[in-house]
Amino acid sequence: MLSAQLVRAPALDAAGHMALDEAVLLLSPQDALILRVYRWSGPGCTFGYSQKFADAKAACAKGVEPVRRSTGGGIVHHDGDTTFSLVFPWDKTCAPESIYKNIHRGVHQALKARGTANSLWSRRQEGLARDCFARAECADLVDVADRKILGGALRKKGAKGLYQGSLRLKVGADLLIDAITREFGAPALDLEPEWLDEGVRLKEKYMSAAWTERR
Helix, strand or coil, rough: CCCCCCCCCCEEEEHHHHHHHHHHHCCCCCCEEEEECCCCCCEEEEEEECCCCHHHHHHHCCCCEEECCCCCCCEECCCCEEEEEEEEEEECCCHHHCCCHHHHHHHHHHHHHHCCCCCCCCCCCCCCEECCCCCCCCCCCCCCCCCEEEEEEEEEEEEEEEEEEEECCCCCCHHHHHHHHHHHHHCCCCCCHHHHHHHHHHHHHHHHHHCCCCE
């Protein structure tokens, strides 16, 4: 059972956000559905688990250090995007493509309900782009000019999953709550104090050269 002492996360840098997402994934209950909308303490840059550090370093703005995610995907510049994560029960029979489609369909519908035209990209591409927003992948969201506006990446840990997404539009948390509720039911928004404590501890990992420069 969750305790009554629940809190919201403070503004964090990229390493802090990656660490807190991992803490929530590891420590939350098996049936948890937890939405977290990031509050940034400044600009950041994250890159996929399997990507090369040198590529991310070259792509980052001056003074911004790239941080490796535990999820996949490409380089993302957090310079005004709406960044969010979702920890959810991951049925072993559910393919990653279905998870992306469900989450992105919820955001698509929530945006459309508020008058923002967008669509789910359905074409398959060969390979993966180095930069997350260089092109749309299947089930990403695009605007009316077919420019990618939402992409995400996944990690599976046991029976739970972590989705980390970047939306190139400034929206409020209410839109994302609506999006997730449409597809999964109402998410929890608050965090246990011990999850925050574990996030502080794990931040060291995401700041280390051993992690960030491992490839």
